[in-house]
Amino acid sequence: MKSEPSSFSIDRLKAEKKTPWDGVRNYQARNFMRNEMQIEDRVLFYHSNTEIPAVVGLAKICSEAYPDKTQFDSKSKYFDPKSTKERPRWYLVDVCFVRKFAVPVSLYDIKADRELRKMVVAQRGVRLSVQPVSKEHFDRIVERRKSLPSES
DNA sequence: GCCAACGTTGGC
């Protein structure tokens, strides 16, 4: 799951422990949250649009999907006048903090790795803010951190 | 800050 640190960082998730992943206004990303995600699913937390784009830590899904309430709030920048409470358009899940990496796995690192470069996040032109990650890729990201001395 | 590559919107 991608987030710009200027709008919501891993440090804020660490402090708040849990957050509704609101503001997603892309149908594909919504569908992943609404249709695919389950409680306890693990999440790679990624900082985008920053000096060094990178996976900066781990999180997990800690709610079922439910309507994003910002879509009903006319004062919110995520307000969607076409959405109704009877038929909400946007759904989200709650995301809970697990841990922050001592050293992030940068997009540069990912692209330099023969396997990791196949990840959706490394594909050209992909802007999707919620993406599927295979177990192999997930584990490989986590493994990379253990191999670094700074983690210990 | 640039701009390519997207997704969305809305006129027709």
Next chain:
DNA sequence: GCCAACGTTGGC
């Protein structure tokens, strides 16, 4: 339902 125009994302 097409598609041009527009807005956004996000790496660089």
